[in-house]
Amino acid sequence: MGLEIATTKLEDAANWGRKFSLFTYPFVTACCGMEFMSVAAPKYDIARFGAEFPRFSPRQSDLLMIVGTITERQGPVLKRVYDQMAEPKWVIAFGVCASTGGFYQNYSAMPGADQVIPVDVYIPGCPPRPEQVLDAIILLMKRVQEGRGHSQVRHKREQIARAGG
Amino acid sequence: MAKAVLDALGARFGAAILATSSHHGDDVAIVKRDALADIARFLRDDPAMAFNLPCYCTCVDYLGLDGMAPSAGTVPTGYASRTRGEGAGLPDARFAMIYELRSLVHGHRVRLKVPLMEDDLVVPTLSELWPAFNWLERETYDMYGVSFSGHPDLRRIYMYEEFVGYPLRKDYPKERRQPLVRREWSDE
Numbered sequence: 001m002g003l004e005i006a007t008t009k010l011e012d013a014a015n016w017g018r019k020f021s022l023f024t025y026p027f028v029t030a031c032c033g034m035e036f037m038s039v040a041a042p043k044y045d046i047a048r049f050g051a052e053f054p055r056f057s058p059r060q061s062d063l064l065m066i067v068g069t070i071t072e073r074q075g076p077v078l079k080r081v082y083d084q085m086a087e088p089k090w091v092i093a094f095g096v097c098a099s100t101g102g103f104y105q106n107y108s109a110m111p112g113a114d115q116v117i118p119v120d121v122y123i124p125g126c127p128p129r130p131e132q133v134l135d136a137i138i139l140l141m142k143r144v145q146e147g148r149g150h151s152q153v154r155h156k157r158e159q160i161a162r163a164g165g
Numbered sequence: 166m167a168k169a170v171l172d173a174l175g176a177r178f179g180a181a182i183l184a185t186s187s188h189h190g191d192d193v194a195i196v197k198r199d200a201l202a203d204i205a206r207f208l209r210d211d212p213a214m215a216f217n218l219p220c221y222c223t224c225v226d227y228l229g230l231d232g233m234a235p236s237a238g239t240v241p242t243g244y245a246s247r248t249r250g251e252g253a254g255l256p257d258a259r260f261a262m263i264y265e266l267r268s269l270v271h272g273h274r275v276r277l278k279v280p281l282m283e284d285d286l287v288v289p290t291l292s293e294l295w296p297a298f299n300w301l302e303r304e305t306y307d308m309y310g311v312s313f314s315g316h317p318d319l320r321r322i323y324m325y326e327e328f329v330g331y332p333l334r335k336d337y338p339k340e341r342r343q344p345l346v347r348r349e350w351s352d353e
Contacts, residue, residue, distance in 0.1 A: 072325075072342060072343065072344055072345055073324070073325050073345065075344060075345045075346040075347075076345050076346050079346050079348070105339060105340065106332070106339055107324075107332035107337065107339070107341065107342065107343070108323075108324070108332070110342075110344070111342070114348075115344070115347055115348065116346055116347065116348050117348060118348070
């Protein structure tokens with residue numbers, strides 16, 4: 001019992017650290033990238049939330065931002081980038097194309113990036129305002145703290161399964 | 166000015182030129198497929214033509230329209246009604262290749278249209294004459310399924326190899342998707 005409380009508190013402390021140091025991998029494919037740059041630039045300043053440092057290697061990042069339309073042809077690439085990221089990891093679908101395919105209904109556009117990988121937070125908008133992005137990051141930070149990110153939940157589920165529960 | 170191009174084509178190739186039109190300087194010649202290679206070579210090499218800039222080539226799918234049907238004597242509908250004076254052609258040609266050429270020497274331009282039957286979608290490649298047509302013909306093959314005889318590297322250029330069908334044809338359903346990868350939804 002005592003050990004359980006200790007590990008829970010340890011997890012809380014780790015999550016507190018994780019939520020203030022989100023390292024972003026920007027998977028930028030389309031015009032939403034301009035808004036992403038705007039969020040990253042000093043006016044809106046994503047650095048205030050500890051997510052200031054885009055890492056252009058999936059192995060060094062824990063937040064995958066899918067910024068823009070995903071085509072069917074890009075599906076395997078996106079999956080591979082996601083698989084290369086170390087656990088725990090989080091995914092934000094930036095803009096309506098990454099969330100649902102947006103106004104594209106045709107042979108080439110994928111109807112939402114969640115067809116290929118799990119997504120934690122969806123940001124609507126075409127493109128979204130920078131404030132929406134910051135709102136999404138705050139929402140994600142809340143989830144990280146509560147351990148409700150998809151990879152955290154998955155990890156917990158695996159632990160329970162391993163313990164024979 | 167560029168009407169001279171159409172006149173020269175008519176004088177030289179005669180029956181291979183099915184129709185011409187020159188609407189506000191927009192010169193169009195509808196030509197037979199079998200003469201396309203010769204016409205293109207003439208347009209490139211003749212000093213009075215000197216078409217040295219291939220602007221684009223693409224294809225049109227007239228499915229559900231009247232194709233390039235003759236408009237004379239009948240009420241023009243579909244394609245024929247929209248482009249007056251270009252009616253002569255193959256009556257039930259479903260596709261038409263379109264080549265847009267421009268001469269930087271003389272400053273004139275011309276558009277060639279080649280009607281094609283659905284069961285015989287072959288056209289000689291022009292990528293030997295203008296290398297810039299190489300990728301454009303690959304795109305046309307990718308999107309419409311027109312095959313270019315003599316093309317050095319006729320592969321899909323935009324779509325993946327696993328893709329079946331030709332997405333810009335009018336009978337390709339817009340909802341049909343051909344995913345390469347999908348995830349299992351049970352992992353959340």
